[in-house]
Amino acid sequence: MNAEMKTRRELGLVGLALVAAGGFAACGDDSGTGGGGDASGTITVQISGEDLATDGFAFPTGSEVTIADGWEITFDHVFVTVGRVWLAENPDVSPSDQSQTGEVVAEVVGPWAVDLAKPGDVPGAGGEGTAVKLFDIDKMNKRGDEPFAADQRYAFSFSTTGAAASATKVNFASDATASAVYDSLAAQGCTVAYVGTATFKGTTCESSDAAYDFTTIPTTVPFTLCFATPVESINCQNQENQGDPFPDEEFQRGIPIKTNQASLAQITVHLDHPFYSDVEHEPVLYFDQYAAQLVGEAAGTELTLSMLAGLDPTAFTDGAGADLPWRRCDGEALPSGAQRGFESGSIPVGPGQNPASGFRDYADYVSYVQSSQGHLNGGEGICYTKRGYPSPQ
Numbered sequence: 071m072n073a074e075m076k077t078r079r080e081l082g083l084v085g086l087a088l089v090a091a092g093g094f095a096a097c098g099d100d101s102g103t104g105g106g107g108d109a110s111g112t113i114t115v116q117i118s119g120e121d122l123a124t125d126g127f128a129f130p131t132g133s134e135v136t137i138a139d140g141w142e143i144t145f146d147h148v149f150v151t152v153g154r155v156w157l158a159e160n161p162d163v164s165p166s167d168q169s170q171t172g173e174v175v176a177e178v179v180g181p182w183a184v185d186l187a188k189p190g191d192v193p194g195a196g197g198e199g200t201a202v203k204l205f206d207i208d209k210m211n212k213r214g215d216e217p218f219a220a221d222q223r224y225a226f227s228f229s230t231t232g233a234a235a236s237a238t239k240v241n242f243a244s245d246a247t248a249s250a251v252y253d254s255l256a257a258q259g260c261t262v263a264y265v266g267t268a269t270f271k272g273t274t275c276e277s278s279d280a281a282y283d284f285t286t287i288p289t290t291v292p293f294t295l296c297f298a299t300p301v302e303s304i305n306c307q308n309q310e311n312q313g314d315p316f317p318d319e320e321f322q323r324g325i326p327i328k329t330n331q332a333s334l335a336q337i338t339v340h341l342d343h344p345f346y347s348d349v350e351h352e353p354v355l356y357f358d359q360y361a362a363q364l365v366g367e368a369a370g371t372e373l374t375l376s377m378l379a380g381l382d383p384t385a386f387t388d389g390a391g392a393d394l395p396w397r398r399c400d401g402e403a404l405p406s407g408a409q410r411g412f413e414s415g416s417i418p419v420g421p422g423q424n425p426a427s428g429f430r431d432y433a434d435y436v437s438y439v440q441s442s443q444g445h446l447n448g449g450e451g452i453c454y455t456k457r458g459y460p461s462p463q
Contacts, residue, residue, distance in 0.1 A: 126266070148262075154180060157224040157227075159224065160225070168304070177211070233258070267291065277404075296374070301457050309449065310447055342355055349438065350415060382411075386409065441457055
């Protein structure tokens with residue numbers, strides 16, 4: 071990914087033991103679709119958080135992206151719960167509306183849970199990190215188990231859903247600690263959850279307010295960030311396609327059916343989204359606005375998403391109510407203005423906003439940018455994001 075990850079335009083799970091429902095072959099099946107025999111007409115589905123999930127965000131160098139205000143982030147767990155995966159005819163129904171597809175011809179229904187912080191068992195798309203193989207889809211189970219048509223593209227979509235005790239724990243069922251953490255998140259409805267630690271590593275930093283005392287912000291921050299953001303990621307673009315994309319899209323949509331090998335469909339989760347400083351494109355990433363909410367709290371207090379409720383994303387303050395200035399520790403220029411504030415585009419911001427059309431606070435803002443982190447086959451595989459919770463669409 072590297073340069074591709076840094077240049078992507080965006081805003082807009084599940085393992086070898088999985089027995090897929092409704093006529094889908096499980097991994098390792100001898101029917102010719104799960105690892106043995108001819109893979110023609112088969113779609114292999116896998117999931118990856120790429121290197122950021124397993125290795126974290128390093129600073130000042132060592133990872134594909136960095137946090138500009140000097141923070142390293144490591145993950146104990148990155149839980150994602152997938153509800154279903156489906157394929158539909160004709161990803162090109164509407165050049166101007168990516169959400170439109172033809173008839174659904176195949177689907178597999180969960181829920182399944184995966185911990186992306188654990189290294190996967192297969193190579194990631196484009197050679198980026200590792201992935202967990204989910205299952206093979208070798209027929210259209212919504213159309214009498216007909217085979218996929220050779221040399222056609224099918225729209226690929228998937229959904230995330232709240233953590234649930236009934237979910238198949240794909241790659242952590244035997245890990246008692248991980249299972250206990252996941253189970254504790256089920257009551258909160260987390261579709262995605264980050265569990266880990268942020269550590270301040272900045273040495274040479276500039277600030278927009280020399281009078282602000284950054285030493286009041288803890289330098290080690292344990293966190294559990296629960297994103298209760300069910301979404302459908304619909305009709306994804308595929309950077310492996312060679313055809314011309316529609317205007318304003320990066321790549322042609324859909325999964326092509328190959329005649330001599332399986333086609334790859336990797337659900338790719340970009341973990342940088344919650345640290346965005348803008349609601350679109352590839353903005354600079356920051357973490358001070360999270361850590362600063364622990365000012366005045368006891369040492370070792372865990373950061374949670376609830377601490378962002380009521381916080382204005384366009385004019386940040388710390389936990390003691392003081393204006394939070396900009397800080398950069400990567401040698402790049404500071405943004406304009408003394409007080410840190412993020413861009414919200416055309417989305418209105420304020421405590422009285424209807425969450426279906428605006429941002430009440432930074433918790434809403436973070437949920438919005440996080441919820442578009444699902445992609446197909448790596449960096450530029452942008453999907454149409456249909457949010458299933460009160461949020462601007």
